[in-house]
Amino acid sequence: MLINNAVSNVICCLVFGDRFEYSDDQFQTLLKTINETIYLEGGVWAGKYNMMPWVMRWVPGPHRRIFSGWEEVISFIKIRIQEHKKDNDTSSPRDFIDCFLNEIEKWEDDTRAGFNLENLCFCTLDLFVAGTETTSTTLYWGLLFMINYPEIQAKVQAEMDAVVGSSRQPSMEDSDSMPYTNAVIHETQRMGNIIPLNVFRMATKDTEVGGYTIPKNTIVLGTLQSVLFDESQWETPHTFNPAHFLDQEGKFRKRDAFLPFSLGKRVCPGEQLAKMELFLFFTSLLQRFTFSCPPGVEPSLDFKMGSTHSPKPYQLCATLR
Template sequence: MSVMDLLQLYEWIDIKCILIFLCVFLLLGDYIRNKPPKNFPPGPWSLPIIGDLHHIDHTRIHLQFLEFAKKYGKIFSIRIGPRMVVLDGYKLFKEVYVQQGDNLADRPSIPLYEFIGNRGLITSSGYQWKQQRRFALSTLRNFGLGKKSLEPSIHLECRFFNEAIANEHGRPFDPQVLLNNAVSNVICVLVFGNRFEYSDNEFQSLLKKMSEAVYLEGGICAQLYNMFPWIMKRLPGSHQKIITLWKEVIDFVREKVNTHRVDYDPSDPRDYIDSFLSEMDKLKEDKDAGFDIENLCICTTDLFVAGTETTTTTLYWGLLCMIKYPEIQAKVQEEIDRVVGGEREPSISDKDKLPYTNAVIHEIQRIGNIVPINLARVVGETTQIGKYTIPKGTLVTSNLTSVLFDVSEWETPHSFNPNHFLDAEGKFRRRDAFLPFSIGKRVCLGEQLARMELFLFFSSLLQRFTLSSPAGVEPSLDYKMGSTHCPQPYKLCAVPR
């Protein structure tokens, strides 16, 4: 062997050794960084670098969490990015989120939304989140949230919606676009001060972008971005589209904010944006409270998106359930005819007199399971959950599917059964495990608005129309999974009664 050959061999060995050393260093570093702490909840066997990603099917992750709970217990851990603790079942969910609410009030930092920062109402934490939530609740109440003063606005939108349905003349159509626009208009009046016509193509396009972003957020690319942001931000994929879509939605909101800044009157606020602008003038010195233009855009976007997406999806499930179970639809219509009649619209004051209709709406929310996995929270201080020690900074979430389908709480959890919400005398009964809006410090601030909208849209629609599946089509409860649990697209026929 020549001297040249030996030199080449040494160079090859050196490169090989360096590569081996780097691999060992990365694997060892990953192990040390992600090693489960002492007395931590058990979970699936994780691989280096990718954690439990190989275990997860994102199209059925809520169902996989149920399977993990059966195998590892009602408190288990999983590693998709940072190691996270998952809670299973109603009793544990309520115990932890209520009794340790203050310790589980903050959100983690999510790499995919680093362009937003820890701002707004959904991703913010600490003092800023408390100030913004307090302000949003008080402001929306001033504009009628939870009060009868908001009802005429919803009634008006119900009339526009029903007229649009009537214009389909009983032909098969997909109701999602109309539902999206109608529901969105209610929150738009509160935050922007105006509604949008169903013929407004620009607004329709915006709503489609929102829905697409919400769907893509549940995909593998979004998860990979949150695990490996330094790599994924340089690669193409749906994660790039998510960021682009949300920036377009925020830009739409920013235009509304800029328009308001031109002509708003601090003494006579028209909506949430006006009220926020007025609060900015009052709290100029309190920088930590987040009353600035950029946070106004993010907070308004949060209200706009949250006030549109989940209620729309719930009603989309509701109409699907009515064509799937026509005998239940007929019972709802009989009750509405008997109590309300056909001369006036159903009102919130009718709710207690319509126990079966109310029970059906609640069962739609339960079976629809719109947000099957709770948004993650961060442990503020090291704590004990069950027999396990959960260190400060650990992510905690709960599988709401395990709450809404808890076999120890529901008589027939996997069947669409309005009797879950009716007593022996046919009166409406509340159920402790009915928690689609979550619970604790981070409970959905739009719960009252959503309840009003669901009742009024659903009851007014069934008062005027009989819904059915197109001829020869069998309705399916198949779903698609993104950030929300949504029906696969379907068509129905709405025939005037």
């Protein structure tokens, strides 16, 4: 929960202009709701609902919690928007909501521009949820890989000690001097494969792709798992191997098949922010702590599959370095 809250605070500052304390029970409950709802959305009950909504609407089951879950998050956002409306100073926007409110005012005569309160609510929801869940889940994978592969963790820490030391915090400027750590973070994203099926999209017009015709309104899934584990692209696709991102001299190398953020027009708009967060959180944690399995517990890479592919809850020991 601490990592989830810390990560969420980054996007909360940008969107709501505020962070939430680790002791804020209401916010902790909201994070749990987001977590559970995203899990349920990828489950079998949600699948049944999508196939037969006219029947499933009346059938009891966990799929009903998906609706109440999002209602809870939307209510939270609506309250924040109302608060912003009360004290928004158009000459000095504080955050995403203020900027959007200014655009609503600017475009009030043109309804086609799309700047209205409903869109503000759903754009805020997208940024808040996407910015919270994905980066947290990637960090859970990162720490899980570190307790499964302590020798890799030791190499990251050795690089950290040489480049950053222990008296200051790591910064993005250190990133280029830390190829091994960068390779480990990239390999975490590849093997963590947190959005294997990508986000569902729909063809807006008849389209030709690779000789196939995709009629208008067809739902399209550009699966990311197929590239992240492509046997023609990766030397050891099913093994956690930071060398995938290192050349002969140990320098960082980019790979064409590294597409956890997808690509094209709908590529993740949070890619750059997420990359910064992953580097800063991961390095700050490994600078201060060594992570290991609790005594008597066998390390495992068990996962659960909802809308995201995430590790099953696990315990770990954090020993101060």
